[in-house]
Amino acid sequence: MxxxxxxxxxxxxxxxxxxxxxxxxxxxxxxxxxxxxxxxxxxxxxxxxxxxxxxxxxxxxxxxxxxxxxxxxxxxxxxxxxEARALAADAPLRLGCIMLVLLDGLLARTDLSMSGREITVDLEDSVTALSRMLGAGQYDAIVYGEVNDHEVALPEGVLVRTLVPREPFCIRLSARHPLAHLDRIDLADLAAESWMTLVEDDDGGPEALTTACAKAGFIPSLSHRITDRKMHYDLIAAGRVISLSQPTALRAEGTVLRPLVGSPVTGRIRLAWNRSSVSARQAELLYRAAARAYLANVGNNRFHQEWWDAHPELHPALD
CATH class of the missing domain: 1.10.10.10 (Winged helix-like DNA-binding domain superfamily/Winged helix DNA-binding domain)
Incomplete structure (x- = not known):
């Protein structure tokens, strides 16, 4: 061979x-x-x-x-x-994204026609892969998440801008769960649950969940790792597992989203781009598009809308 x-x-x-x-x-x-x-x-x-x-x-x-x-x-x-990509000035701008909720509305808001570039968007489920592909020129820009204090290593020649500095993760569980009636849930009360293993395993999420559960006095039982969103939600609705979720996540039949007491797991959302293939104007357009896509989802859950309204210092700069 x-x-x-x-x-x-x-x-x-x-x-x-x-x-x-x-x-x-x-x-x-x-x-x-x-x-x-x-x-x-x-x-x-x-x-x-x-x-x-x-x-x-x-x-x-x-x-x-x-x-x-x-x-x-x-x-x-x-x-x-x-280097070959840099010479192809008319090529579409390629955006890579981790499986973030805001992606659902991102394409509708990019509108890079103002800068003379078309745009394509691809999904990945590994931040490491996104970073490497950005460095290799396979993507011109990436939108990704980091959990708690984790920082993604980025290649040389890349600029980065934070879209959302902090958002508190919540819990998705069955609507029939005994704790589903609560406004917010104490992590310690979930010690006996089976947890959906996080799809993104290199953004700090697994470590953040394990650390938070350890502080709450237990080790989480991780049982499934599923990328198909419908199957993910169906398992939760059936009461077989629970999972961490972004607070902007959409509702799903048979499930509810509840914030955690004390916000033990938080995330941030960032945009990174190659200086050689993305102009300052294009980077600004991407930032605004991603920010507006996030803002369009803040109201998906009342508890997050209330939290967001109480933290104006975290809002993206769109002036």
């Missing part, structure tokens, strides 16, 4: 994630499939690339050598794509 770029990317993802399971999720493949691919790569390179350690997998000396070469090759390919 000859090594291809996808093989080099797989090796780098395993090293970055620190485990096959986490790397598989970021690559969008099953762990058995990634394990089988790694074995084929190791046969091609002539030896074992990773060993299992206390904190996950660690590269062997051969693995470190292959990683260094792989990163150099991938960086060169990233540079090639970005």
């Amino acid at each position: 000859q090594l291809e770029l996808r093989h080099l990317q797989a090796v780098c993802r395993i090293a970055e994630a620190g485990s096959l399971g986490a790397a598989a999720r970021r690559l969008g493949v099953s762990q058995p499939a990634l394990s089988a691919q790694l074995r084929r790569i190791e046969r091609a390179t002539g030896g074992e690339l990773f060993v299992r350690g206390r904190g996950g997998v660690e590269p062997t000396p051969l693995g470190q050598f292959v990683l260094a070469k792989a990163r150099r090759v991938l960086n060169e390919m990233d540079a090639l794509g970005a």
